[in-house]
Amino acid sequence: MRTFCILMIAAMCVAAAAETAVTPRPVAVTSRQGVFQMDSSTVLAADPRAPQASRLLSHQLALKSADSIKACGNCVHITVVPGLAVPSDEGYILEVTPNSVEIRGKGPAGAYYGAQSLLQLLNSAKQVPCVRIEDYPRFQWRGMLLDPARHFIPKQAVLKLIDEFAAQKMNVLHLHLTDDQGWRVEIRKYPRLTEVGSMRKETRAGHEREAKGFDGKPHGGFYSQADIREIVAYAADRFVSILPEIEMPGHAQAALAEYPELGNTGEKLEVFTRWGVNKNVFNVNESTILFLQNVLDEVLMLSPNKFIHVGGDEVPFDQWKASPAAQARMKELGLKSEAELHGYFIRRMDQFLTKRGRRLVGWDEILEGGVDRSATVMSWRGNKGGIAAARLGHDVVMAPNSHTYFDYYQAKSPSEPLAIGGFVPLEKVYEFDPVPPELTAEEGRRILGTQGQLWSEYMPTPERVEYMAFPRSTALAEVAWTPKARADYADFLRRLRGFEQRWKSRGVNFRPTPAQ
Numbered sequence: 275m276r277t278f279c280i281l282m283i284a285a286m287c288v289a290a291a292a293e294t295a296v297t298p299r300p301v302a303v304t305s306r307q308g309v310f311q312m313d314s315s316t317v318l319a320a321d322p323r324a325p326q327a328s329r330l331l332s333h334q335l336a337l338k339s340a341d342s343i344k345a346c347g348n349c350v351h352i353t354v355v356p357g358l359a360v361p362s363d364e365g366y367i368l369e370v371t372p373n374s375v376e377i378r379g380k381g382p383a384g385a386y387y388g389a390q391s392l393l394q395l396l397n398s399a400k401q402v403p404c405v406r407i408e409d410y411p412r413f414q415w416r417g418m419l420l421d422p423a424r425h426f427i428p429k430q431a432v433l434k435l436i437d438e439f440a441a442q443k444m445n446v447l448h449l450h451l452t453d454d455q456g457w458r459v460e461i462r463k464y465p466r467l468t469e470v471g472s473m474r475k476e477t478r479a480g481h482e483r484e485a486k487g488f489d490g491k492p493h494g495g496f497y498s499q500a501d502i503r504e505i506v507a508y509a510a511d512r513f514v515s516i517l518p519e520i521e522m523p524g525h526a527q528a529a530l531a532e533y534p535e536l537g538n539t540g541e542k543l544e545v546f547t548r549w550g551v552n553k554n555v556f557n558v559n560e561s562t563i564l565f566l567q568n569v570l571d572e573v574l575m576l577s578p579n580k581f582i583h584v585g586g587d588e589v590p591f592d593q594w595k596a597s598p599a600a601q602a603r604m605k606e607l608g609l610k611s612e613a614e615l616h617g618y619f620i621r622r623m624d625q626f627l628t629k630r631g632r633r634l635v636g637w638d639e640i641l642e643g644g645v646d647r648s649a650t651v652m653s654w655r656g657n658k659g660g661i662a663a664a665r666l667g668h669d670v671v672m673a674p675n676s677h678t679y680f681d682y683y684q685a686k687s688p689s690e691p692l693a694i695g696g697f698v699p700l701e702k703v704y705e706f707d708p709v710p711p712e713l714t715a716e717e718g719r720r721i722l723g724t725q726g727q728l729w730s731e732y733m734p735t736p737e738r739v740e741y742m743a744f745p746r747s748t749a750l751a752e753v754a755w756t757p758k759a760r761a762d763y764a765d766f767l768r769r770l771r772g773f774e775q776r777w778k779s780r781g782v783n784f785r786p787t788p789a790q
């Protein structure tokens with residue numbers, strides 16, 4: 275009787291673990307009695323249409339491949355079932371019985387996410403609790419932004435982050451490849467962009483307002499085209515699309531340092547060593563538009579993503595106001611304000627990308643000069659840009675600094691490492707709803723999803739990037755995946771312990787979440 279009770283309790287514990295183990299929290303979980311015990315004779319029978327799921331499991335679990343792709347005893351079976359009753363290709367059904375594990379994805383991505391969930395269910399004794407999980411994402415855009423422009427992030431560190439974001443079922447990695455402080459992608463037609471533009475002589479120490487001087491250390495680095503292709507392929511194997519961003523017409527100083535003719539003053543500039551909004555912006559001459567389109571052409575060759583980001587944010591108009599060439603251009607085009615000139619510039623890029631079958635993405639400032647509905651808007655200055663854009667019929671990604679800026683402090687403790695400012699603690703991220711209540715149901719459908727930002731002015735190393743990303747990106751991943759009605763912060767915190775184990779074993783520098 276005693277043994278029976280202990281067994282029952284053990285089985286119940288494993289069953290309870292099933293409900294709590296998977297993050298983001300699945301749409302529906304039915305726990306059952308018993309466990310599947312994985313052992314050295316367990317085989318993997320995988321549909322050739324799901325190579326990514328199969329690779330993930332064979333790497334992580336060192337399973338042997340079955341002779342046949344049919345389900346069998348003591349087997350992990352992966353199939354793609356296009357008619358599966360879930361609403362998206364990213365959806366899956368995972369069924370674990372004492373005899374087998376069955377992963378059915380509606381598409382290859384669904385099979386991959388089913389495999390990720392299975393890895394989370396597996397305990398250290400290689401047991402998986404019996405369970406049926408039906409799961410699919412709330413949003414199609416579940417993104418993170420990395421900023422290798424401010425502090426370069428070596429390729430290996432990017433690949434490690436891709437593994438972590440994919441484990442959270444995130445599917446977009448936005449790479450902010452150019453800014454005032456560095457140009458980080460090789461462009462064959464203009465090699466000086468990286469020869470000169472990828473290196474700054476030193477970096478502002480501390481915050482701008484403290485005027486503490488500079489660190490005196492050169493900082494640089496860039497991705498070759500081969501590096502970008504490798505990152506794109508590595509990410510694609512994990513169902514992560516790389517969203518490349520080439521900033522324009524502002525945040526341009528690293529390019530102006532080699533090509534002053536792209537600017538407004540002819541002044542000889544160096545790669546910027548300070549932070550903040552910079553008045554040195556591209557001009558709107560036809561030759562400059564052409565130059566930047568040539569840059570984009572090379573980026574299109576590197577990235578198959580239909581979305582391409584051109585920035586568009588934080589463009590001070592001082593230089594355009596003072597420039598006879600910019601004023602003449604406005605007159606020639608019949609434009610009444612510099613904001614309209616900004617709109618003209620972005621529309622030219624939008625038309626260029628649209629012609630090539632791609633879609634422009636820009637920060638919410640692009641709405642101010644008028645832009646066609648084909649442009650997708652990333653709302654960063656709170657929700658208002660996103661609300662306006664959705665009402666105008668644009669697709670929208672919600673990335674408000676109030677909830678998704680992971681460069682802001684995550685705790686008020688004086689022992690937190692120096693950050694840019696602000697305060698975005700874990701719970702605030704978790705409470706975020708990407709669909710603002712102001713929108714009608716119809717307008718709300720314009721919200722593609724959400725994205726977390728790791729602006730790296732104050733993240734000098736990949737370890738610091740990890741510290742700022744984890745666990746807040748995990749909370750955002752749940753916001754982006756889990757139905758709103760299934761959100762439960764206390765339960766999320768409990769499940770987070772599983773991710774903390776994962777991060778420990780993989781050497782990820784996360785911020786431990788204190789017991790509540």
Ligand code: TNX
Pocket residue numbers: 587588637654679681694729730731
């Ligand atoms: C604003 S967000 C910026 C970035 C900075 C960030 C720092 C956006 C479109 N522009 O250039 O890195 O604030 O929080």
